[in-house]
Amino acid sequence: xxxxxxxSELLLFAFDPNAVRQDxxxxxxxxxxxxxxCRADLDFYAVAEDDLSDADVWEPVVGSATLETLRAYAARIxxxxxxxDELLAPLFSSPDTDIWKHIGNRQRFLTxxxxxxxxxxxxxxxxxxxxxxxxxxxxAIAVAESLADDRYPGRAVFELRGTxxxxxxxxxxxxxxxxxxxxxxxxAEVAYRRLTSPALGLATVALVRASVFYQQQRxxxxxxxxxxxxxxxxxxxxxxxxxxxxYLRGGVRYExxxxxxxxALFRQVIAYGEEGHDAMWIARASYALGNCEVDSGDLAExxxxxxxxxxxxxxxxxxxxxxxxxxxxxxVFLQNGKINEGIGRLREVEIEFESRGMVTDAxxxxxxxxxxxxxxxxxxxxxxxxxxxFRVFMDAEMVxxxxxxxxxxxxxxxxxxxxxxxxxxxxxxxxxxxxxPDLLFxxxxxxx
Amino acid sequence: xxEPRSEAKRGTPGPRATATGGVPAAFExxxxxxxxxxxxIAMRKFRIPEHDAETIVHDVFTTYLMHMHAVNALxxxxxxxxxxxxxxxxxxxxxxxAVFCTEQPCAATPDNALVEEIERKxxxxxxxGRIGTRCRDLLHRYYMNGDTTxxxxxxxxxxxxxxxxxxxxxxxxxxxxxxSMSETx
Numbered sequence: 001x002x003x004x005x006x007x008s009e010l011l012l013f014a015f016d017p018n019a020v021r022q023d024x025x026x027x028x029x030x031x032x033x034x035x036x037x038c039r040a041d042l043d044f045y046a047v048a049e050d051d052l053s054d055a056d057v058w059e060p061v062v063g064s065a066t067l068e069t070l071r072a073y074a075a076r077i078x079x080x081x082x083x084x085d086e087l088l089a090p091l092f093s094s095p096d097t098d099i100w101k102h103i104g105n106r107q108r109f110l111t112x113x114x115x116x117x118x119x120x121x122x123x124x125x126x127x128x129x130x131x132x133x134x135x136x137x138x139x140a141i142a143v144a145e146s147l148a149d150d151r152y153p154g155r156a157v158f159e160l161r162g163t164x165x166x167x168x169x170x171x172x173x174x175x176x177x178x179x180x181x182x183x184x185x186x187x188a189e190v191a192y193r194r195l196t197s198p199a200l201g202l203a204t205v206a207l208v209r210a211s212v213f214y215q216q217q218r219x220x221x222x223x224x225x226x227x228x229x230x231x232x233x234x235x236x237x238x239x240x241x242x243x244x245x246x247y248l249r250g251g252v253r254y255e256x257x258x259x260x261x262x263x264a265l266f267r268q269v270i271a272y273g274e275e276g277h278d279a280m281w282i283a284r285a286s287y288a289l290g291n292c293e294v295d296s297g298d299l300a301e302x303x304x305x306x307x308x309x310x311x312x313x314x315x316x317x318x319x320x321x322x323x324x325x326x327x328x329x330x331x332v333f334l335q336n337g338k339i340n341e342g343i344g345r346l347r348e349v350e351i352e353f354e355s356r357g358m359v360t361d362a363x364x365x366x367x368x369x370x371x372x373x374x375x376x377x378x379x380x381x382x383x384x385x386x387x388x389x390f391r392v393f394m395d396a397e398m399v400x401x402x403x404x405x406x407x408x409x410x411x412x413x414x415x416x417x418x419x420x421x422x423x424x425x426x427x428x429x430x431x432x433x434x435x436x437p438d439l440l441f442x443x444x445x446x447x448x
Numbered sequence: 449x450x451e452p453r454s455e456a457k458r459g460t461p462g463p464r465a466t467a468t469g470g471v472p473a474a475f476e477x478x479x480x481x482x483x484x485x486x487x488x489i490a491m492r493k494f495r496i497p498e499h500d501a502e503t504i505v506h507d508v509f510t511t512y513l514m515h516m517h518a519v520n521a522l523x524x525x526x527x528x529x530x531x532x533x534x535x536x537x538x539x540x541x542x543x544x545x546a547v548f549c550t551e552q553p554c555a556a557t558p559d560n561a562l563v564e565e566i567e568r569k570x571x572x573x574x575x576x577g578r579i580g581t582r583c584r585d586l587l588h589r590y591y592m593n594g595d596t597t598x599x600x601x602x603x604x605x606x607x608x609x610x611x612x613x614x615x616x617x618x619x620x621x622x623x624x625x626x627x628s629m630s631e632t633x
């Protein structure tokens with residue numbers, strides 16, 4: 001084999017093979033077939049000749065108008081966020097202050113950074129402090145709506161508005177204001193649709209809307225929305241959020257008592273958790289699957305799933321989900337005919353919920369025990385349990401329909417007219433009243 | 449049963465940030481890594497003219513910056529976003545109603561040839577960052593701006609015949625940088 005082809009000749013050949021003599025063309029072709037070094041050099045030159053005319057190649061080294069614009073925009077956003085942090089940090093601890101009501105009139109608060117921080121704060125607290133979250137979301141909306149449409153390039157102000165409205169919807173969802181939540185979601189959707197790339201916002205709107213429909217027991221609409229959210233997140237490769245949509249779909253199917261469909265969806269979530277080594281998804285979906293198995297009567301499977309979940313929740317928390325799983329296990333004992341063991345475990349669950357101030361959950365667990373006592377004809381214990389529940393709600397100063405429901409249970413138990421249907425009515429009422437505090441309790445029409 | 453958790457019930461990861469430059473640096477890094485890919489998807493897969501593709505990519509990134517902390521998987525997010533933006537651009541019959549792309553696979557999914565081309569060009573960009581300012585300027589004028597050797601020679605007050613020599617040396621320097629990068633990787 002001849003010596004390496006001179007670089008100058010290779011370069012010429014790469015630029016235009018006809019630029020070298022014909023005999024050398026043949027020699028170069030034959031040589032590069034044999035010589036890896038010359039082949040690599042020729043490839044490099046050949047590729048570089050074309051690629052060097054592509055603006056994308058040059059952008060990282062010489063910049064571009066777009067890069068400059070975006071760089072300045074990013075710096076502006078970072079500066080706004082920093083300023084918003086300084087402005088808002090001292091105020092976040094005072095959701096009651098008047099400033100939130102008039103924030104739209106305060107010039108120095110009128111920035112995208114303030115909207116982002118307010119929306120993020122509302123998002124962070126909406127589960128535990130939904131009323132405060134609503135205050136911050138409303139403030140975010142007031143600021144976002146006061147910004148000019150062209151305040152940011154690419155109509156980005158509509159991202160701010162969409163997110164602020166979405167956070168208001170989230171807060172309303174947790175406050176049980178479902179109609180209001182749906183209105184806020186419509187506003188969020190209108191804003192997001194003004195963006196060039198609205199998919200993440202719209203998929204999130206679909207997910208929250210599905211949650212609202214789920215809470216309203218509008219199960220068909222919830223299923224449609226959750227599927228849409230799932231499609232949207234899948235398109236964006238956002239598997240974490242996609243799992244939330246699938247988990248919600250499972251919950252919807254469970255509520256509709258379509259157990260095979262619900263179980264298939266929860267198994268999908270477990271598979272995702274196993275693939276990504278995300279123990280929390282395994283735990284949540286195992287717990288849900290356990291409930292499905294209890295309802296379908298496969299108690300061995302139910303027990304296995306609950307124990308899988310329990311192991312993880314014991315290790316990682318949260319405590320409330322661990323207690324819920326122990327509740328599921330107690331239900332397995334009841335269904336298995338081990339009534340006393342089941343009732344004992346339900347009492348432990350009830351105590352744990354009570355100690356955390358979760359009186360509605362405590363009552364729901366106690367109602368399962370009431371069902372068992374009723375079936376066993378243990379009226380004395382049933383009356384004691386009902387009286388205890390009433391006292392717990394009194395002590396918790398629950399003056400809503402929930403107290404009326406407890407009074408109904410107590411009286412009906414004392415008068416020996418409590419039925420499984422009556423217990424179920426109270427159970428359904430309590431579950432809904434958590435989300436709709438103003439809901440009235442209507443006792444069963446024809447208690448036997 | 450315990451209720452399914454809503455969108456609001458889980459925290460979102462904080463903004464990705466580099467050790468030195470914070471959010472703007474992380475954003476710029478994302479743009480430089482994926483901007484060219486998005487442009488090519490818009491132009492080749494959706495036949496959007498170059499200038500409009502530039503605007504669309506710009507808008508995709510301005511939206512991304514507004515919620516970058518909420519994005520869990522950057523690359524598919526951006527590809528999904530350019531798909532939506534491109535469909536919106538053409539105002540396809542269903543674009544106003546259909547929230548999400550329903551094509552399987554998504555029309556924006558880059559094929560292997562495109563991915564390889566992008567990777568190759570990213571490497572070339574890195575090479576250009578290592579060959580010195582004079583070489584870079586010369587290659588930029590010749591290849592990107594399309595300046596003739598005569599025009600370059602004139603502006604540098606050199607003989608025209610020396611420019612091809614300089615170009616040759618600069619290409620060699622680029623090859624050297626490429627070899628050295630190949631060795632280190």
